Amino acid sequence: QWTTSSIVDDQVKRIADQVGDGRAICGLSGGVDSAVAAALVQRAIGDRLTCVFVDHGLLRSGERTQVERDFVAATGVNLVTVDARERFLDALAGVTDPEEKRKIIGREFIRVFEQAERDLKAEGDYKFLVQGTLYPDVVESGGGEGAANIKSHHNVGGLPDDLQFELVEPLRLLFKDEVRRVGLELGLPETIVQRQPFPGPGLGIRIIGAVDAERLETLRAADAIAREELTAAGLDGEIWQCPVVLLADVRSVGVQGDGRTYGHPIVLRPVSSEDAMTADWTRLPYEVLEKISTRITNEVAEVNRVVLDVTSKPPGTIEWE
Ligand code: XMP
Numbered sequence: 250q251w252t253t254s255s256i257v258d259d260q261v262k263r264i265a266d267q268v269g270d271g272r273a274i275c276g277l278s279g280g281v282d283s284a285v286a287a288a289l290v291q292r293a294i295g296d297r298l299t300c301v302f303v304d305h306g307l308l309r310s311g312e313r314t315q316v317e318r319d320f321v322a323a324t325g326v327n328l329v330t331v332d333a334r335e336r337f338l339d340a341l342a343g344v345t346d347p348e349e350k351r352k353i354i355g356r357e358f359i360r361v362f363e364q365a366e367r368d369l370k371a372e373g374d375y376k377f378l379v380q381g382t383l384y385p386d387v388v389e390s391g392g393g394e395g396a397a398n399i400k401s402h403h404n405v406g407g408l409p410d411d412l413q414f415e416l417v418e419p420l421r422l423l424f425k426d427e428v429r430r431v432g433l434e435l436g437l438p439e440t441i442v443q444r445q446p447f448p449g450p451g452l453g454i455r456i457i458g459a460v461d462a463e464r465l466e467t468l469r470a471a472d473a474i475a476r477e478e479l480t481a482a483g484l485d486g487e488i489w490q491c492p493v494v495l496l497a498d499v500r501s502v503g504v505q506g507d508g509r510t511y512g513h514p515i516v517l518r519p520v521s522s523e524d525a526m527t528a529d530w531t532r533l534p535y536e537v538l539e540k541i542s543t544r545i546t547n548e549v550a551e552v553n554r555v556v557l558d559v560t561s562k563p564p565g566t567i568e569w570e
Pocket of ligand 1: 351446447448449450490525526562565566567568569570
């Protein structure tokens with residue numbers, strides 16, 4: 250019978266054995282897997298672990314703070330943040346095709362992460378790379394041992410295979426719910442441990458049209474309101490996730506305050522799901538929808554309409570791009 254604390258003890262011992270007196274690097278995404286993996290390795294080897302967090306500017310409101318302040322406070326981990334916002338905006342300028350956006354974001358992410366690694370390696374010998382690979386990922390990718398066999402689809406952290414690191418993967422035998430329990434056992438904040446899925450390419454694939462700083466601000470503000478109201482209504486456990494999407498290339502006429510507006514619609518995409526392979530649209534209470542709609546149109550300039558996506562998956566995917 251595996252208890253959560255015995256999983257922690259066992260993994261900490263294994264990590265300590267594997268890494269010995271070496272040093273390890275871990276990329277943090279803001280998500281639960283990389284956070285729990287890093288916290289376990291931190292337990293085992295302390296400040297011989299350095300975490301790298303790339304701010305690509307496509308994060309939601311508060312996510313950078315959650316990593317820089319809350320995660321660091323909970324673990325005492327060494328953290329290097331790379332502010333790559335300009336770089337990603339430049340690379341994405343004018344790009345509207347979803348696959349092209351994903352490729353650009355993935356490519357830039359790898360370049361920034363590799364540069365951070367080189368900078369760190371110049372200071373010391375980092376031989377180990379920590380990955381938050383879960384058991385379902387291992388199964389999906391054929392269970393390859395050893396080599397940097399990291400699933401590239403859906404993962405902005407998908408790293409090239411010529412990396413000269415030995416992998417440390419303390420979550421390899423765990424399912425998501427076990428990872429969350431381990432995270433809680435390690436004292437990580439609820440905001441990280443209970444976080445709903447969020448795609449690696451972030452808000453970049455929730456702006457339908459080209460990505461720019463102003464559109465990101467608009468979407469970030471609308472997303473923050475939707476999340477706040479869903480949480481306040483106690484609905485986080487019921488929904489799998491609720492993408493909030495900005496139709497940046499669509500305008501519609503509205504009347505707000507004293508006059509006519511010509512703004513953009515925001516789409517709410519609340520879904521219920523077991524594993525994201527299929528999903529149903531969540532029947533949110535009308536009062537909650539009303540609150541979100543009123544607040545977004547009142548508080549977010551440029552948005553004059555809120556619409557609800559009532560498509561299941563299939564035929565629609567969860568994300569719009
Ligand atoms: P779709 O849109 O394919 O999404 O129905 C299924 C689940 O995967 C998430 N998703 C991603 N996660 N990188 C990620 O890490 C990605 O590129 C990506 N695209 C989609 C999505 O949020 C949903 O939970």
